[in-house]
Amino acid sequence: MNLLxxxxxxxxxxxxxxxxRDFSLELGTGVLGLxxxxxxxxxxxxxxxxxxxxxxxxxxxxxxxxAAADPDSLRAVLGFLPQDFGVYPNLNAVEFLEYLAAVxxxxxxxxxxxxxxxxxxxxxxxxxxxxxxxxxxxxKQRVGIAQALLNDPQLLIVDEPTAGLDPExxxxxxxxxxxxxxxxxxxxxxxxxxDVEATATDIALISQGRLVEHASPEILLQKVExxxxxxxxxxxxxxxARQRYLISNTTRRSDGVHARVLAEAPPAGALPVGPxxxxxxxxxxxxxxxxxxx
Amino acid sequence: xxxxRVLYHMARADFLERVRRYSFLLTLAGALYLAYxxxxxxxxxxxxxGYRGVYNSAWIGMLMTVSCSTFLSLVGFYIVKNxxxxxxxxxxxxxxxxxxxxxxxxxxxxxxxxxxxxxxxVLVLMxxxxxxxxxxxxxxxxxxWRLWSPFLLVALPAMFLTASLAIxxxxxxxxxxxxxxxxxxxxxxxxxxxxxxxxxxxxSGIQLLYRSTRAALAAADPSTPEHFNFELTIGGAHAIxxxxxxxxxxxxxxxxxxxxxxxxxxxxxxxxxxxxxxFDPEKEWFKRRAKTLPGPSALQVSEQMAASSPAISISAGxxxxxVRTSAxxxxxxxxxxxxxxxxxxxxxxxxxxxxxxLVGELxxxxxxxxxxxxxxxxxxPLLVWSQMGCRxxxxxxxxxxxxxxxxxxxxxxxxxxxxxxVAALTGGGVGLRLFLNADWPGLAAWVSAAMFIPSLALxxxxxxxxxxxxxxxxxxxxxxxxxxxxxxxxxxxxxxASSRPQAYGFAAAVLLAVAYLGRRIxxxxx
Numbered sequence: 015m016n017l018l019x020x021x022x023x024x025x026x027x028x029x030x031x032x033x034x035r036d037f038s039l040e041l042g043t044g045v046l047g048l049x050x051x052x053x054x055x056x057x058x059x060x061x062x063x064x065x066x067x068x069x070x071x072x073x074x075x076x077x078x079x080x081a082a083a084d085p086d087s088l089r090a091v092l093g094f095l096p097q098d099f100g101v102y103p104n105l106n107a108v109e110f111l112e113y114l115a116a117v118x119x120x121x122x123x124x125x126x127x128x129x130x131x132x133x134x135x136x137x138x139x140x141x142x143x144x145x146x147x148x149x150x151x152x153x154k155q156r157v158g159i160a161q162a163l164l165n166d167p168q169l170l171i172v173d174e175p176t177a178g179l180d181p182e183x184x185x186x187x188x189x190x191x192x193x194x195x196x197x198x199x200x201x202x203x204x205x206x207x208x209d210v211e212a213t214a215t216d217i218a219l220i221s222q223g224r225l226v227e228h229a230s231p232e233i234l235l236q237k238v239e240x241x242x243x244x245x246x247x248x249x250x251x252x253x254x255a256r257q258r259y260l261i262s263n264t265t266r267r268s269d270g271v272h273a274r275v276l277a278e279a280p281p282a283g284a285l286p287v288g289p290x291x292x293x294x295x296x297x298x299x300x301x302x303x304x305x306x307x308x
Numbered sequence: 309x310x311x312x313r314v315l316y317h318m319a320r321a322d323f324l325e326r327v328r329r330y331s332f333l334l335t336l337a338g339a340l341y342l343a344y345x346x347x348x349x350x351x352x353x354x355x356x357x358g359y360r361g362v363y364n365s366a367w368i369g370m371l372m373t374v375s376c377s378t379f380l381s382l383v384g385f386y387i388v389k390n391x392x393x394x395x396x397x398x399x400x401x402x403x404x405x406x407x408x409x410x411x412x413x414x415x416x417x418x419x420x421x422x423x424x425x426x427x428x429x430v431l432v433l434m435x436x437x438x439x440x441x442x443x444x445x446x447x448x449x450x451x452x453w454r455l456w457s458p459f460l461l462v463a464l465p466a467m468f469l470t471a472s473l474a475i476x477x478x479x480x481x482x483x484x485x486x487x488x489x490x491x492x493x494x495x496x497x498x499x500x501x502x503x504x505x506x507x508x509x510x511x512s513g514i515q516l517l518y519r520s521t522r523a524a525l526a527a528a529d530p531s532t533p534e535h536f537n538f539e540l541t542i543g544g545a546h547a548i549x550x551x552x553x554x555x556x557x558x559x560x561x562x563x564x565x566x567x568x569x570x571x572x573x574x575x576x577x578x579x580x581x582x583x584x585x586x587f588d589p590e591k592e593w594f595k596r597r598a599k600t601l602p603g604p605s606a607l608q609v610s611e612q613m614a615a616s617s618p619a620i621s622i623s624a625g626x627x628x629x630x631v632r633t634s635a636x637x638x639x640x641x642x643x644x645x646x647x648x649x650x651x652x653x654x655x656x657x658x659x660x661x662x663x664x665x666l667v668g669e670l671x672x673x674x675x676x677x678x679x680x681x682x683x684x685x686x687x688x689p690l691l692v693w694s695q696m697g698c699r700x701x702x703x704x705x706x707x708x709x710x711x712x713x714x715x716x717x718x719x720x721x722x723x724x725x726x727x728x729x730v731a732a733l734t735g736g737g738v739g740l741r742l743f744l745n746a747d748w749p750g751l752a753a754w755v756s757a758a759m760f761i762p763s764l765a766l767x768x769x770x771x772x773x774x775x776x777x778x779x780x781x782x783x784x785x786x787x788x789x790x791x792x793x794x795x796x797x798x799x800x801x802x803x804x805a806s807s808r809p810q811a812y813g814f815a816a817a818v819l820l821a822v823a824y825l826g827r828r829i830x831x832x833x834x
Contacts, residue, residue, distance in 0.1 A: 064711045089713040100704030104653030116645035166630035
């Protein structure tokens with residue numbers, strides 16, 4: 015099972031925005047966490063991989079076959095949860111999933127069993143007969159997760175899947191992704207670092223349409239090892255400190271503001287602390303931006 | 309709060325949002341075509357016995373104005389009846405709802421924005437009228453007042469009334485959707501007829517122009533009979549004689565009548581605010597429906613689940629691996645799913661009426677069934693058919709569906725077959741009787757209609773991403789063609805003389821191809 019993204023670029027319109035530039039990545043089974051700031055090109059990449067839109071340049075190869083030339087070979091094994099999607103308000107969850115199962119070419123008996131399992135999995139069994147128009151945003155999102163898994167996909171692409179989920183459902187979904195990842199490729203696009211931290215076996219950082227970094231979480235953490243400091247300073251000095259240092263987090267306490275500083279050399283009085291993935295993400299992005307502006 | 313300023317900016321923002329969409333260019337192109345049709349005498353007014361006015365400023369202005377206030381008051385309604393819908397779809401409405409905005413301001417501003425869009429089309433026709441006077445040799449000298457006063461005093465009030473009615477229809481839940489689209493067509497027809505019968509100054513100003521031209525013709529030709537004709541014709545007989553008409557005498561009484569329509573239009577826009585729900589999700593129709601169902605609300609369900617679920621044991625659950633059956637794609641299952649999707653959500657009385665019509669088809673005399681009951685049976689599912697091809701856009705499900713395997717080649721035929729099935733189910737009584745009577749020409753007409761209607765719906769739905777064009781176009785066609793048994797337009801084939809099964813069978817195939825092309829272009833990635 016192999017997905018190769020080979021020098022993919024995407025430009026909207028002849029003179030429009032260049033959303034992706036020479037993006038290359040090779041993936042095997044496991045969960046890839048795709049991290050990047052807003053407007054980095056994550057959703058564009060997801061849309062290309064999901065055969066919703068074509069790349070302007072480059073190729074996407076699924077097990078060696080060009081997805082642009084034969085999109086149906088990829089679609090047959092694809093599960094896709096878009097960032098924004100709608101539902102038919104008059105249908106209930108079962109009917110909606112039955113409809114999508116028919117569109118995906120599943121037979122009736124298989125669909126029925128699968129839908130029962132999926133609704134149980136996403137904790138919607140109790141409300142399965144209620145019209146989707148009455149569902150909350152989080153419940154609709156869970157219907158979206160269920161539909162993505164209908165055809166037992168080998169390639170599962172989920173774009174901001176935990177948006178709108180409560181903490182309990184978010185944990186449930188993370189566990190689900192981890193369980194699913196053994197025998198398929200999962201691409202999880204998000205800007206919530208903790209989601210990636212909990213599930214990803216690989217991380218790709220994307221910024222301004224380019225691949226900034228592709229590595230395991232451990233490698234990414236090593237990059238920022240020895241560069242994270244905790245610095246206690248009076249709150250009045252925080253604004254000035256922000257202008258001098260990259261600060262990933264601040265906590266107000268009785269002795270002042272505890273700031274996490276990302277720097278090669280520590281500020282005076284700062285102590286070294288263990289890095290988190292959020293530190294690594296911010297560090298890599300800042301390095302990329304510094305390189306781009308230089 | 310500076311009320312005029314707030315009103316101005318609310319209308320302006322909405323207007324700018326509209327004019328920067330491609331659909332606005334199409335609208336302007338439509339207005340230009342209307343001007344072209346008038347200038348090339350495809351569309352003309354014939355009065356009395358084969359008279360037309362000399363093409364002076366007054367006659368050209370009147371000709372353009374009548375075209376404007378009749379066609380645009382119908383088509384324009386469907387073009388602008390999406391102001392509230394757009395704010396709902398873009399979710400900008402919820403932002404507005406959280407501001408101190410007052411409801412009457414909102415509906416009035418939306419009516420102004422609607423009016424501005426329609427006014428742009430009137431402006432195009434005003435400029436076209438001026439150009440026409442330069443082109444036509446009998447049209448000198450040019451009098452701008454005579455040329456443009458009918459636009460300003462007849463067409464624009466008619467457009468304002470259309471704009472306000474569009475807002476009123478949008479705010480009234482029952483008229484917001486397809487029912488309103490159909491009803492407006494009959495209201496518009498009734499308005500024209502009422503003006504003719506009751507001799508009142510109708511909003512489109514036809515009666516005003518009728519009286520004025522009649523007086524001028526009577527003065528020019530005293531032999532003009534008492535029953536004076538005033539016909540706006542498309543492609544009909546040309547006038548053979550001319551007379552001079554110097555325009556409407558804008559007396560205070562005439563002006564007051566026009567002002568009255570402006571006041572009525574403004575009052576309707578303000579009245580609409582009574583029904584405007586200020587984007588309260590609780591007032592959405594599907595929420596209301598959900599509330600009537602047994603069981604807790606969405607919020608209650610979420611709360612219950614949060615309270616009852618164990619805090620720690622959050623397992624991922626179990627999924628049985630699928631045995632892949634991709635070689636045998638279940639097409640009929642997809643047709644059944646599409647059919648269910650079409651019919652789901654219809655109230656019980658919809659099925660009751662459909663069943664009643666079916667019984668009527670089976671029990672009434674066959675000719676009456678074809679010319680009456682079948683006619684009703686094939687307008688009844690209008691709002692079912694009108695969802696074809698545009699449902700994905702309306703409910704934003706495209707991103708879920710379009711990445712499915714062989715979506716274009718499987719779902720489109722399945723959807724079409726579901727549409728044909730609706731026609732077959734609702735009109736099945738007549739079809740069965742035609743078959744049992746071995747009335748093969750009649751059966752051919754029935755089959756061609758059953759294929760033509762969903763093909764038309766599918767093509768219009770896919771290309772417009774909206775249900776409105778089919779709802780408006782089909783209703784008008786149904787009324788003019790089958791309901792009046794007009795030979796070329798009777799797609800249902802209510803009589804042997806008026807039926808054209810080969811033509812409509814062919815049209816169905818062409819429309820299906822058009823639909824396929826549209827969907828293929830839309831997907832961009834078939």
